[in-house]
Amino acid sequence: MNFTHNERTQDYLTRLCAFLDEHVYPVENIIYAETHELNPDGNWRNWKSHPLIDPLKQKAKAAGLWNLFLPSTELGQGLSCLEYAPLAEQMGRCVFASEIFNCNAPDTGNMEVLYHFGNQEQQDKWLKPLLAGDIRSVFGMTEPDVASSDATNMQATVELDGDELVLNGKKWWTTGLGHPNAKIAIFMALSNPENEKHSQHSMVIVPLDAPGVEIKRMLQAYGDYDAPFGHGEMHFTNVRVPKENLLVGLGKGFAIAQGRLGPGRIHHCMRSIGMAEKALELAMQRSLSRTAFGQPLIKLGGNGERIADARIAIDQARLLTLHAAWKIDSVGVKHAMTEISAIKVAVPRMLEQVVDMAVQIHGGAGMCGDFPLARFAAAARALRLADGPDEVHKGMVTRLELRKYQAR
Incomplete structure (x- = not known):
């Protein structure tokens, strides 16, 4: 095992550190302070991104420091886990830095799901806007009424009804739910209770503006709403989406x-x-x-x-x-x-x-x-x-x- 940075990693690391030094760290405290002024309470409907964030994103994209996490040379920079790791470390020094490079959770995980498991239609409709930074996404897994440390406890359900999927249930600690650019959720729920326990669940792509999706509240984490990203509770009541929104197949969650x-x-x-x-x-x-x-x-x-x-x-x-x-x-x-x-x-x-x-x-x-x-x-x-x-x-x-x- 040799963990020495190869030439490509060192190049990205040098450029990333220079970008952080020149563009991010000088405004870090300003963005922290003014973000809370822009978003003073838990009313997520009024939350706004700081006006400096989008220009920083454009600069990062122009500098070739965009989608660094994705191991695709066509859609990302083609870096392996080991090559990307030191870049993630540098982003961690500032809690909002990952978003500037389109490398923030949970979008990275959702983009990886769509890249590895999404079909062409799903990738065209959802992955491409995420990779462009035009929208953001959330992942709905943890639930408030069960011990979610055992994911097989999920009570939320997905049922096939003709050409549609019907979703019901509650999710919380859904990171990014309050972000003004959040447009879709990947919803994981029970779909095949007759199968063995790790083949009972499915993942479905759900637009956040679909009828029956209700954002109930934002959750404080140690007294902070983590604005404008937020961790929220959402309820699904007879939400209907096309069966084409199913990822891979029923029971594959x-x-x-x-x-x-x-x-x-x-x-x-x-x-x-x-x-x-x-x-x-x-x-x-x-x-x-x-x-x-x-x-x-x-x-x-x-x-x-x-x-x-x-x-x-x-x-x-x-x-x-x-x-x-x-x-x-x-x-x-x-x-x-x-x-x-x-x-x-x-x-x-x-x-x-x-x-x-x-x-x-x-x-x-x-x-x-x-x-x-x-x-x-x-x-x-x-x-x-x-x-x-x-x-x-x-x-x-x-x-x-x-x-x-x-x-x-």
Whole structure:
């Protein structure tokens, strides 16, 4: 295994970092502050993107830094998981940066689904506008009335009625639902209860303006609506869409999900590592520039050792994630499940610890909007639940380890 960046990766990384330095970081705090002024409450109908975002997107597109995540030379930049990973890390240093390069979740996962599993008509109608950045999408999986850590608990349903599919049910923590450009959802629900449990569910493309789709509310995450992206609750009441909106076929939902979530977890984890690097950088700046009791903060209370612990933890997490990316590229998602589950546990926990250390060194300033640390802390905690809680991923690792042991 050689994780040295190849020439193509290094070229993209150099150009991406230069773009962030020149265009994004100088306006980062302005966009954070003014976005909340544009979107002061939970009324998602009035939410607006910051006016600087779209011009930044156009600059990124013109610079060839667009759709970097997609492994297609025709529709994206043709980068593998391992090649894209360091780019995702750099985007993670600023929580809205991924959107500027059309590399933001959940759109990346939805575009990958449409690229790998959509037919030509679905790709023409939905994938192309997503790749162009003209619309955004959401993914409806988690439900409020069941323990969604077990995805087979889903109560939402999909029924075939002639030439139409009829959808009913509730979804929540649907990321991006409040974005003004959100136009479609990929809805996962029970369709074939007679099948074995991982062949009972289907995925359907649903326009958000379809009759019967109701956005009930936006959900606060640690007191913040995450505007203008938002995480929302939506209800489907006898929603009818053409059967052509079905992805692959009835009962294929889990097979699609397995392909969707592998690369997406690499993206999440590498962005998290970028947040951790930024948090460590801020902690060092603060601990060297502030004094207390006659000494710089880095000399007090074991702060120097905490800096060292953070460096060790970040580098361990990065190597673990790059190994998972390498394995996905080499043998496929199905044969990299231990590594994918491992990073989903290890990386958010590392991020929590590093950010908490940085907040402590910043004191009260670490908890307010003057620094990105509070946003990083909320993201870290959320990621220990998003795409499956820690316990589910540990269970996966345990099962695979037991299988290897029993085989011996």
